[in-house]
Amino acid sequence: xxxxxxLTIDGIKVTVPEGTLLVDAARQAGIHIxxxxxxxxxxxxxxxxxxxxxxxxxxIDRNTGQPILDENGQPKLQFLGKLETACTNTVSEGMVVFTxxxxxxxxxxATVEFLLTSHPLDCPICDKGGECPLQDLTMAYGPAQSRFExxxxxxxxxxxxxxxxxxxxRERCILCSRCIRFQAELVGEAVLTFDERGRSSQxxxxxxxxxxxxxxxxxxxxxxxxALTTADFRFGARPWELKAAASICSQCAVGCNIVYxxxxxxxxxGRIVIKRVLPRQNEEVNDxxxxxxxxxxxxxxxxxxxxxAPRAEGRPVSWEQAxxxxxxxxxxxSQKALIASGRLSNEDLYTxxxxxxxxxxxxxxxxxxxxxxxxxxxxLSTGSDLxxxxxxxxxxxxxxxxxxxxxLWYLRVRQAAERGAALIIAHPRTTRLERQxxxxxxxxxxxxxxxxxIERLRREAKIAQTLHEARNLVIFFGNExxxxxxxxxxxxxxxxxxxxxxxxxxxxxxxxxxWPHPNAQGAWELGFQPIFDLQPLFxxxxxxxxxxxxxxGDGWVRQNGRKPFLIVQDILETATVRQAxxxxxxxxxxxxxxxxxxxxxxxxxxxxxVPRYGDSRPDFAITAxxxxxxxxxxxxxxxxxxxxxIAGAFPAFKGLDYARLAETRPQWPPxxxxxxxxxxxxxxxxxxxxxxxxxxxxxxxxxxxxxxxxESLRPEEGTLLLVPxxxxxxxxxxxxxxxxxxxxxxxxxxxxxPKTAQEAGVTAGEKVLIEWEDRQAEALVKVEExxxxxxGLVPRSxxxxxxxxxxxxxHLAERVR
Amino acid sequence: xxKEIGRGLMTTFxxxxxxxxxxxxxxxxxxxxxxxxxRHILRRYENGLERCIGCALCxxxxxxxxxFVEAAENTDxxxxxxxxxxxxxxxxxxxxxxxxxxxxxxxxxxxxxxxxNYELSFTDRAQAIYTKEMLLEPVPPGGQPTPQKTPPGVYxxxxxxxxxPKD
Ligand code: SF4
Ligand code: SF4
Ligand code: FES
Numbered sequence: 001x002x003x004x005x006x007l008t009i010d011g012i013k014v015t016v017p018e019g020t021l022l023v024d025a026a027r028q029a030g031i032h033i034x035x036x037x038x039x040x041x042x043x044x045x046x047x048x049x050x051x052x053x054x055x056x057x058x059x060i061d062r063n064t065g066q067p068i069l070d071e072n073g074q075p076k077l078q079f080l081g082k083l084e085t086a087c088t089n090t091v092s093e094g095m096v097v098f099t100x101x102x103x104x105x106x107x108x109x110a111t112v113e114f115l116l117t118s119h120p121l122d123c124p125i126c127d128k129g130g131e132c133p134l135q136d137l138t139m140a141y142g143p144a145q146s147r148f149e150x151x152x153x154x155x156x157x158x159x160x161x162x163x164x165x166x167x168x169x170r171e172r173c174i175l176c177s178r179c180i181r182f183q184a185e186l187v188g189e190a191v192l193t194f195d196e197r198g199r200s201s202q203x204x205x206x207x208x209x210x211x212x213x214x215x216x217x218x219x220x221x222x223x224x225x226x227a228l229t230t231a232d233f234r235f236g237a238r239p240w241e242l243k244a245a246a247s248i249c250s251q252c253a254v255g256c257n258i259v260y261x262x263x264x265x266x267x268x269x270g271r272i273v274i275k276r277v278l279p280r281q282n283e284e285v286n287d288x289x290x291x292x293x294x295x296x297x298x299x300x301x302x303x304x305x306x307x308x309a310p311r312a313e314g315r316p317v318s319w320e321q322a323x324x325x326x327x328x329x330x331x332x333x334s335q336k337a338l339i340a341s342g343r344l345s346n347e348d349l350y351t352x353x354x355x356x357x358x359x360x361x362x363x364x365x366x367x368x369x370x371x372x373x374x375x376x377x378x379x380l381s382t383g384s385d386l387x388x389x390x391x392x393x394x395x396x397x398x399x400x401x402x403x404x405x406x407x408l409w410y411l412r413v414r415q416a417a418e419r420g421a422a423l424i425i426a427h428p429r430t431t432r433l434e435r436q437x438x439x440x441x442x443x444x445x446x447x448x449x450x451x452x453x454i455e456r457l458r459r460e461a462k463i464a465q466t467l468h469e470a471r472n473l474v475i476f477f478g479n480e481x482x483x484x485x486x487x488x489x490x491x492x493x494x495x496x497x498x499x500x501x502x503x504x505x506x507x508x509x510x511x512x513x514x515w516p517h518p519n520a521q522g523a524w525e526l527g528f529q530p531i532f533d534l535q536p537l538f539x540x541x542x543x544x545x546x547x548x549x550x551x552x553g554d555g556w557v558r559q560n561g562r563k564p565f566l567i568v569q570d571i572l573e574t575a576t577v578r579q580a581x582x583x584x585x586x587x588x589x590x591x592x593x594x595x596x597x598x599x600x601x602x603x604x605x606x607x608x609x610v611p612r613y614g615d616s617r618p619d620f621a622i623t624a625x626x627x628x629x630x631x632x633x634x635x636x637x638x639x640x641x642x643x644x645x646i647a648g649a650f651p652a653f654k655g656l657d658y659a660r661l662a663e664t665r666p667q668w669p670p671x672x673x674x675x676x677x678x679x680x681x682x683x684x685x686x687x688x689x690x691x692x693x694x695x696x697x698x699x700x701x702x703x704x705x706x707x708x709x710x711e712s713l714r715p716e717e718g719t720l721l722l723v724p725x726x727x728x729x730x731x732x733x734x735x736x737x738x739x740x741x742x743x744x745x746x747x748x749x750x751x752x753x754p755k756t757a758q759e760a761g762v763t764a765g766e767k768v769l770i771e772w773e774d775r776q777a778e779a780l781v782k783v784e785e786x787x788x789x790x791x792g793l794v795p796r797s798x799x800x801x802x803x804x805x806x807x808x809x810x811h812l813a814e815r816v817r
Numbered sequence: 818x819x820k821e822i823g824r825g826l827m828t829t830f831x832x833x834x835x836x837x838x839x840x841x842x843x844x845x846x847x848x849x850x851x852x853x854x855x856r857h858i859l860r861r862y863e864n865g866l867e868r869c870i871g872c873a874l875c876x877x878x879x880x881x882x883x884x885f886v887e888a889a890e891n892t893d894x895x896x897x898x899x900x901x902x903x904x905x906x907x908x909x910x911x912x913x914x915x916x917x918x919x920x921x922x923x924x925x926x927x928x929x930x931x932x933x934n935y936e937l938s939f940t941d942r943a944q945a946i947y948t949k950e951m952l953l954e955p956v957p958p959g960g961q962p963t964p965q966k967t968p969p970g971v972y973x974x975x976x977x978x979x980x981x982p983k984d
Contacts, residue, residue, distance in 0.1 A: 122975035124872035124925045125888075125902040150978070158901065158975055171975070235888045235902050238873045266887050266906040 007095035014091075022086035022097060023051055027670065027678060033099050034108055034137045035677055036115070036224045037176035038087035040669035041288065042185055045087075048115065048176050050137065052083035052107035058094040067094060083107040105141070112142035118154040119225075120171045121146070128226030130239040133677035134174065154199060162192070163211030164743040165231050165292060166220065168203055173227035175201050179219035186289075187215050188414055188436030203227075214407050214728055217295040221279065221288070222680035232296050232740055233276040237263050242275060245609035246687035248596050249277075249294035250343065250589055251734075253515040254408040255598030255690070256286040256294055259683040260590060260609035272610050274298055274590065279682045281671045282689050284385045285602065288671065288682035291407035293728050296740050298590070301610075303737035305573040307585035308614025319615070319625070326545075326582040327629035329565040333543030336361045336564075339531065341549040342517025343734075345594030346603065347642040348619035349519070349526050350649075351634055352547060355623055358632040365520065365528035366549045368796070368803075369479040371491020372513055372524030376652070378495040379521075379601045380510040381695035386412045386474065386600065388508055391420030394470035396497075398453060399490060400478025400514045403432035405726045406599070409476065409514070413437065422466050426453050428481060430786040440466065447481045447723055447791055447805065448714025454493035473503040478514040481723045483804040484532045486712055505695055512599045516726065522597035525652055525693065532556075532803065538564060547619065548586070550574040550733055555801025569622060574733055584626075587616035593639050594618075595661065597693065603653070604690030605661045652693040662688035713805045715790035720756065722772055722792050722808040730797035748800050749780040750810075751793040757783050760810045770794075772808035775801065849933050854916045856934040857909055859952040860927065862977075865960030867897050867953065868928035870976055871904035875920035875929050883913035884920060891972070895964040899977040907949035911937050925979045 003018040007025065014029040021044060026033045036048040056077035058067040067075035077096055083104060086097070098104055116138065123129040156170035177194070180203065184190040191207040205211045220228045242261035249256040257280035264272045277298055279290040310322035317325075330336060338356045340349060342365065356363035365372075386409075389395065395413055402410040414437040417423040425434050426443040434442055441463050445453055457463050467473060475494045479487035494511050495504070503509040515521065531537070534551045535558070537544060543565040551557040552575035559579075568580035571588050591612045597603050617625075624636035635642050640658040647653040664685050669675070672684040715721040729735065729744040736745070750770060752760070762768055764783040769776055770792070777800040787793055792810070794802045840847060849855065860868045871888030887906035897903035920929050929952075939945045956962050 120975050122900075124874060125870055125900055125976055129872075155973070158973075169975075235871070235890050237887075238877065240877060241873065266885070266908075 005091045005093050005095075007091050007093070007097065009097045010099055016091055018091070020091050022053070022055070022089045022091055023678075025091050026086065026097070026099065031099060032674065032678070033086045034141055035087055036133060036137070036174060037178060038678075039178055039182075039222055040679060042178065042181045045177055045181060046085050048174060049085065049111045050108065050115075051086040052111065053086045053104050054079060054098040054101050055084045055086075055089060056096040056098075057092060108141045109143055112138050113147070115174050116142065116146060117148055118156075118171065119174075120153070120158075122172075125235070126172070126226035127229045127234060127236075127239075128223075131673075131676055131681050132226060133224040137677055156202070161210075161231075162203070162205045162228075163209065163216060165296065165740065166211055166216050167229050167231060167234060169227050169229070170202055172225045173203060174225055175203075176224055178222045178224065179203065179228060182219055182222060183213060183215070186415075187213060187411065189213050189432075192219075214291045214293065214403070215289065215411070217292050218279070218289045221682055224677060224680075230276070230295070236275050237261075244683065245590075245607050246280060246685075247590065247606040247609060248518065248604050249290060250518045250596075251291075251293045251297050252406045253342075253513070253518060253520060253599035254285065254406050255518060255596055255600075255602055255604050256290045256408055257282040257604070257685060257689070258290055258294060260298070262610055268302070273302055274610060280687075281667055281682055281685045283387055283667045284689060285598070286408050287387075287411075288669075288679060289408065289411065291728070292744075293407070293735070293741075297735050297738050299738040299740075300572065300734045300736075301588040301590045303572060305733075305737070306571060306588070306613050306616075307573055307577065307583065308616060310585050310615075311580075311583040313581065319617075322582055322584060323622075323625050323629055326567045326584065326626055329543050329567060329581065330359060330545065330626075331630065333541070333565060335541045336543040336545070337364060337537055337541055338362070338545045338547070339364045339366050339534065339537070339549060340523065340528065340547040341366045342515055342520030342523055343548040343589075344519060344523075344619055345589065345639070346519065346522040346526065346597060346646060347594050347639045348547070348623065349523050349528065350642060350646050351620040351623040351627070353526050353528065354634060355627045355630070355632060358627065359630065363528050364531040365523040366532065366534070366551070367515065367517070367520055367523075367530050368484065368487075368532050369513060369515060369520075370484040370488030370530045371477065371494075372515075372521060372530065373488075374491040374495040375511050375513045375521060375599075375601070376524050377696050378498050378504055378511045380474070380512065380692055381505075381507055381601070382692050383507040384510065384600070384692055385508065386416065389416040389419070389421045389472060389474065392470065393472040393474075393508070394422040394424065394466055396424045396426070396457075396467070396473065396475045396494075397433060398426045398475065398477045398494065399428075399450065399480040399482065399487075400476055401427070401431040401433070401480065401726065402476065402514065404728045405478060405514045405516070407728065409512075409599075410437075413476070422470065424457070424463055424466065426457065428788060446714060447721060447788065448712050450482050450486055450490060450712060453490065454497055457497070467497065467501045470501070470503070472506070472508040473498060473501060474508070474510060474512065476512045476514055478726070480725060481805055482712065484530055488530070515599055518598070519596040521599055521601055522595075522603075525597055525601075525650065526646070538562075543567070545569070546576060546580075547623075550576045552576040552579055553733055554797065554803075556803050569619060571616070572733055584622050585614065585616040586619045586622060587612045591616070592618040594620075595639075595643060598690075601652075601693045602690045603656060603661060603693060605658060605688050607687065652696055654694065656691055656693075661691055663691075664689050713807065715788065716807075717790075719790070720760070720792050720808045720810060721790060722750075722770065722794055722802055722806050724796045724802045724804065725793045727795035727798065730795060731799055732797040745798075747780050748777065748798045749782050749795070750800075751782045751784050751787050753787040753789045753791070754783050754785065755789050756787070756792070757781060762810060762812060767813040769811045769813050770800065770808050771811070772802065772806040777801065778813055849935070853933060853935075854918045854931040856911070856932055856937060857914075857920070857947070857952055858930055858932045858954050859907065859949065860930060860954055861957060861960065862899070863957055863960055864965075865956045865962055866899055866965065867903060867963055868926045868977075869904045869907060869924075870898050870900045870926055870928070871902045871907075872925065874923040874925065878919040878923035879914075880917060880919060881913045881915050883910045883915075884908070885910075893967050893969045893972070896967045896972065897963045897965075899972045899974065901975050904949060907952065909947045909952065910945055911947055912939070912942065912945040926977060
């Protein structure tokens with residue numbers, strides 16, 4: 001515990017740890033010192049001078065080291081001749097601070113007036129108007145009238161695109177550098193900077209492509225004026241017209257807490273639609289941030305391709321008819337299976353599992369990454385908190401590119417490493433985490449050698465020592481270059497490592513699967529079996545019940561005459577829906593309530609944000625209605641009651657219910673209306689921070705089976721090894737409806753090392769034909785140094801149906817024709 | 818008793834000679850007072866551009882929640898108002914409106930004003946919703962209808978000049 005210091009701010013005595021900044025100390029005492037450039041998550045810069053206050057420090061007798069007392073026995077105070085910034089001064093014992101004195105108020109007023117000298121005062125049309133720190137602080141501290149004529153002001157460009165997602169209004173910018181510091185300090189990518197000097201200073205982007213960051217939207221939350229706006233929300237609505245619904249982001253396994261802002265819209269035929277997404281504070285999950293995929297990728301819930309009614313044989317039918325047909329199909333089939341994806345809620349998956357058990361059919365989770373069984377047993381447990389990791393702890397990231405697969409975990413890991421945690425990265429190529437986070441060790445292995453990763457970590461003396469000595473150890477694993485079985489054995493090996501180093505079964509320790517879906521972990525917890533290659537099922541089964549997946553669209557399944565009876569339950573019109581015998585129209589998760597279990601095993605609630613689309617129904621209600629036709633009685637109305645059933649049936653969920661999941665605790669920094677100048681427009685968390693599941697076998701350790709080493713392909717002289725990789729902005733059916741992101745998604749491409757490209761006789765930007773196994777696809781060539789020689793990286797869900805590593809040949813597309 | 822009846826009739830006869838106050842509405846209409854608050858009008862500039870910038874401050878000020886505004890961005894190709902933003906949808910529900918005039922006070926560009934028209938009767942609720950087309954005043958002589966194609970570099974201000982409110 002650091003030394004505590006007591007000081008007086010505006011007559012209030014405050015005791016805070018030594019080294020605390022004056023603004024923070026004051027805020028803790030409930031005193032708002034006005035700030036623009038200071039942000040509690042960033043290093044102070046002292047750029048704007050808004051936080052001017054009077055600071056008096058006790059005079060110290062040099063000989064005795066004791067404070068000099070005045071005639072009343074009080075320590076004598078020494079004030080500097082001028083005002084000082086509260087955001088750069090740290091507290092000291094006996095300090096006396098006046099934030100509202102005549103002199104301080106004058107300084108603050110002058111600062112506002114100065115900042116407004118060239119401000120366009122266009123609040124009526126500014127997207128920030130209504131939640132703008134400059135507006136609020138001008139009302140509270142500024143002069144009532146401008147002494148400037150509009151014509152005297154400097155006029156600057158008002159419509160500068162910084163990348164395709166963010167616009168800059170240079171007239172409104174007050175040069176506080178919050179956006180620059182956010183990108184450079186917190187994210188570790190200095191893509192923004194100041195250009196020119198003095199009056200001509202401006203924010204510019206120095207990356208190519210411009211504003212090359214997946215965190216760019218956060219700068220619009222912390223920009224204290226309306227200088228940075230998103231292309232998505234620009235002129236979309238005034239902030240006070242929006243309603244808010246707490247939710248959980250559905251784009252990856254991190255489970256960021258968000259708020260959906262909604263409004264009735266004439267442009268959408270008078271429906272209530274989502275207008276924007278804001279982060280919701282959860283210091284254990286996402287702090288005040290979300291990534292651009294979460295912020296801009298929600299449009300699929302409002303896509304024109306949404307299913308509005310059930311269908312049978314391609315025609316819209318009533319629910320009764322559709323369910324009847326589906327039930328008959330299932331009843332008459334002798335070989336049947338259920339396949340669900342991690343996009344569903346715990347309540348949906350539980351209901352599906354019950355139905356599968358009732359009909360004695362297997363329940364599969366459709367996933368490219370295996371090993372959730374190990375995460376269930378060796379994952380994080382109740383009380384764990386990634387933000388608690390720091391000096392003395394170790395984080396191991398294996399076969400995962402966190403920046404592309406789970407951006408907020410990238411941020412978390414990077415922050416922990418900055419705090420002093422030992423970061424060990426094992427990956428076949430250089431990832432952004434390696435480039436932008438302070439790391440201890442990098443283990444570079446070749447594609448194909450995945451089976452040896454953990455062995456090699458053990459053999460490297462220094463790494464092994466770090467792992468053994470770490471107070472806490474968290475392991476993230478992905479499936480770069482691996483199939484389902486290999487990633488499963490990697491997970492088992494990682495679990496083994498946790499046990500061996502004595503970290504298993506302790507809080508703040510465990511295994512985290514970097515799943516591509518928000519609730520894959522939930523499916524593992526509820527006993528689903530993993531599957532990725534569905535072709536055999538399509539060839540052997542009589543009936544399949546597919547929920548929230550699109551194997552035809554992904555290109556994994558190919559029609560070869562025989563087709564089982566297909567029941568497809570989804571929210572969008574997909575290629576799989578078009579093949580279905582019965583289509584059951586589900587509503588999007590934004591239209592109902594439920595819970596997701598994130599990769600760190602945190603169960604979190606989401607709430608309905610918009611009304612249901614057409615005649616769609618929640619997944620669990622559909623399954624329950626289907627169950628009723630098949631003689632199974634399931635809860636069909638209340639998600640809360642279903643969750644109670646789960647808590648009763650699964651020990652890991654024991655003691656949890658909707659009320660407990662909705663609990664919150666006070667968090668620092670404070671957020672909310674009064675704190676917009678301080679923390680930005682991230683929303684306060686009043687609807688629940690979620691709870692991490694308890695360890696499955698507390699105390700007792702289930703013995704590990706010997707890890708199986710599955711053979712995988714390795715690069716060879718003269719051939720090209722194709723490897724599927726995860727990319728944040730892919731062309732999946734959930735992202736393409738967000739037109740704004742098309743620039744980020746781009747065309748299907750293959751990434752090669754310059755040498756490989758040269759050998760194949762192709763150059764960057766050319767179109768090539770890739771041939772592997774009995775398939776082929778066209779792609780643009782990208783050339784990047786970090787790719788191993790002889791390997792071609794192919795992003796998943798980008799129109800190239802490559803499901804696992806494969807040998808391939810490349811041709812120039814023109815030459816082929 | 819007779820005296821009382823006579824006095825009453827006196828008044829009656831006197832009144833018969835006075836000019837009647839009743840007017841023959843609707844054939845005859847009386848002018849309203851200068852500050853009368855009747856049906857709203859959305860005003861234009863002389864060149865025909867709309868004054869409304871879609872800021873929705875009228876909707877925020879309205880105590881009856883009678884106004885709905887949705888905004889969009891102007892371009893030089895398709896310009897509705899001088900600033901960056903215009904109202905793509907503007908509706909007032911006259912059944913809700915209490916004719917307080919707060920919207921007029923809130924408007925930074927004097928776009929929405931309450932006019933002289935008090936003839937508001939409807940046969941169903943939908944009719945009571947006045948759309949932007951119904952509220953916009955006709956294009957003044959010499960002006961152009963909106964949207965207009967305007968030369969680049971002329972309308973560079975985010976919001977048009979805001980005058981001090983006049984009567
Ligand atoms: S754009 Fe916003 S955050 Fe960036 S320097 Fe300007 S005012 Fe600050
Ligand atoms: S006159 Fe008053 S009640 Fe009517 S629309 Fe204007 S603000 Fe609303
Ligand atoms: S100088 Fe202190 S907040 Fe900007």
